[in-house]
Amino acid sequence: xxxxxxIRIKAWADVIKQMKDLALPDLYDFFLSYEAKNTEISEAxxxxxxxxxxxxxxxxxxxxxxxxxxxxxxxxxxGAFHMKQFTQKGASLLSKxxxxxxxxxxxxxxxxxxxxxxxxxxxxxxxxxxxxxLITIAENxxxxxEELVKSLFVxxxxxxxxxxxxxxxxxxxxxxxxxxxxxxxxxxxxVYLMGGEPSMVESAAAFALKNILGLVCDPVAGxxxxxxxxxxxxxxxNALACAEMALAGIPxxxxxxxxxxxxxxxxxxxxxxxxxxxxxxxAVSPSAQYIKxxxxx
Amino acid sequence: xxxxxxIGPVMIGPSSSHTAGAAKIGLLARNVYHQPFNxxxxxxxxxxxxxxxxxxxxxxxxxxxxxxxxDDERIPNALEIAKKEGIEVNFTFLExxxxxxxxxxxxxxxxxQNPFTISGISIGGGHAKIVDINHNKVEFSGKHDLxxxxxxxxxxxxxxxxxxxxxxxxxxAYMQISRDAIEERALAVLKLDTPVPETxxxxxxxxxxxxxxxxxxxxxxxx
Numbered sequence: 001x002x003x004x005x006x007i008r009i010k011a012w013a014d015v016i017k018q019m020k021d022l023a024l025p026d027l028y029d030f031f032l033s034y035e036a037k038n039t040e041i042s043e044a045x046x047x048x049x050x051x052x053x054x055x056x057x058x059x060x061x062x063x064x065x066x067x068x069x070x071x072x073x074x075x076x077x078x079g080a081f082h083m084k085q086f087t088q089k090g091a092s093l094l095s096k097x098x099x100x101x102x103x104x105x106x107x108x109x110x111x112x113x114x115x116x117x118x119x120x121x122x123x124x125x126x127x128x129x130x131x132x133x134l135i136t137i138a139e140n141x142x143x144x145x146e147e148l149v150k151s152l153f154v155x156x157x158x159x160x161x162x163x164x165x166x167x168x169x170x171x172x173x174x175x176x177x178x179x180x181x182x183x184x185x186x187x188x189x190x191v192y193l194m195g196g197e198p199s200m201v202e203s204a205a206a207f208a209l210k211n212i213l214g215l216v217c218d219p220v221a222g223x224x225x226x227x228x229x230x231x232x233x234x235x236x237x238n239a240l241a242c243a244e245m246a247l248a249g250i251p252x253x254x255x256x257x258x259x260x261x262x263x264x265x266x267x268x269x270x271x272x273x274x275x276x277x278x279x280x281x282x283a284v285s286p287s288a289q290y291i292k293x294x295x296x297x
Numbered sequence: 298x299x300x301x302x303x304i305g306p307v308m309i310g311p312s313s314s315h316t317a318g319a320a321k322i323g324l325l326a327r328n329v330y331h332q333p334f335n336x337x338x339x340x341x342x343x344x345x346x347x348x349x350x351x352x353x354x355x356x357x358x359x360x361x362x363x364x365x366x367x368d369d370e371r372i373p374n375a376l377e378i379a380k381k382e383g384i385e386v387n388f389t390f391l392e393x394x395x396x397x398x399x400x401x402x403x404x405x406x407x408x409x410q411n412p413f414t415i416s417g418i419s420i421g422g423g424h425a426k427i428v429d430i431n432h433n434k435v436e437f438s439g440k441h442d443l444x445x446x447x448x449x450x451x452x453x454x455x456x457x458x459x460x461x462x463x464x465x466x467x468x469x470a471y472m473q474i475s476r477d478a479i480e481e482r483a484l485a486v487l488k489l490d491t492p493v494p495e496t497x498x499x500x501x502x503x504x505x506x507x508x509x510x511x512x513x514x515x516x517x518x519x520x
Contacts, residue, residue, distance in 0.1 A: 031300060050304070112311050114310070115310055115353050116370075117307065118309075124313045124317070125311070153300060164298060185303075221351060222351050222352075223348075224312055225311075
């Protein structure tokens with residue numbers, strides 16, 4: 001069957017329906033065709049671009065772990081580096097791989113705060129989640145870069161639906177839209193990477209987003225540092241747990257589209273003081289106020 | 298939206314709106330000005346003024362003006378690099394509720410020549426637009442090849458340019474024109490489907506009544 005000139009979607013349900021209508025074998029094929037049709041860029045070029053993004057993600061992990069990262073504000077003082085040393089000592093509470101994943105998520109998020117080069121996924125503030133989770137799990141399970149790139153397209157597709165129905169921006173819907181979306185995208189991509197059915201991909205993404213609904217954006221001193229960096233670790237851990245549940249066959253009772261709509265509704269109800277303005281929440285705690293005053297640019 | 302708007306851009310952190318978008322505005326301004334310069338005055342408004350300093354907005358803007366793309370690792374050192382290149386840079390910070398939250402006005406100057414002002418807004422996700430050139434309202438983000446003309450408002454100038462482009466099969470997708478007053482300084486921004494070759498640029502630059510003609514290449518993707 002010849003593909004239409006443009007592919008339009010508004011919902012996850014549209015993806016599943018059109019995948020069947022267009023006889024596209026899986027989610028990756030669908031999102032690749034979607035992107036190629038809508039941007040008029042060849043599939044080969046798009047795949048190459050995603051490989052490039054994967055390379056930058058790997059570089060950002062390496063750079064972020066090279067030495068202790070410090071921001072000018074002093075709010076970040078080498079957390080990723082300390083975490084790496086802790087992992088190497090074998091003192092982890094959980095598996096060594098879980099600990100390694102945490103150090104990688106920290107590495108990318110800290111590098112971003114230090115004006116290093118990262119891939120916004122879906123935003124700069126949430127850029128640690130996806131590389132940390134996907135690259136670590138792919139290594140553990142011997143997945144190739146081709147498989148990783150395919151799962152990144154699926155992650156991007158999930159993010160696209162969130163962007164179309166709600167928003168990916170903390171200033172519009174709070175942190176649930178940034179780290180929440182990164183977590184949902186990663187959870188879905190993990191399930192895809194491990195060979196899960198589209199319905200399992202949907203469940204994983206829906207679980208991950210449900211768990212983070214309502215999370216506000218309240219950065220201390222208006223910087224993408226505190227609590228953003230550690231919220232990335234939370235998003236990554238949540239993605240793993242949700243992917244695990246979905247792969248076990250636990251289904252979501254609320255479809256992903258409805259979870260996204262709930263996020264948008266909550267985001268609209270959220271006061272402006274809790275949407276990236278640093279006028280509420282942690283940002284106005286006495287310690288945060290003290291930190292803000294003591295930062296010298 | 299596109300999947301690469303979700304996964305991407307590749308950028309220098311920490312903020313897609315306050316760092317990557319700012320770098321894009323700086324680079325667009327450089328491409329539009331298109332000449333050497335040794336003085337830049339940058340006025341940041343609203344959120345750019347409030348949280349810009351914590352997000353490297355000044356470094357990103359100056360980096361763009363120096364020709365760095367939003368993923369260039371020289372951005373964190375842009376202010377020092379500008380100083381080394383002998384470019385004087387100063388900043389002011391203002392509030393103006395009438396303006397977009399992330400608004401910046403850049404005044405570029407070479408020695409005692411007339412200052413050139415250009416304003417831009419950062420609209421999220423590393424996307425940005427130029428909204429003003431020398432107090433003329435414009436709107437472009439670099440999706441098309443651009444032709445920007447400053448000329449003396451004259452009957453037939455638009456026809457001349459349109460005819461020249463048509464004869465060379467260059468299609469005009471969008472066009473904006475504005476002027477100070479009848480027969481005074483006018484500005485035209487043409488969004489084109491293909492770039493204007495150097496030979497045509499020479500014809501335009503030599504045409505009586507055209508003060509400046511600049512071709513701004515389409516915004517280059519990171520790959």
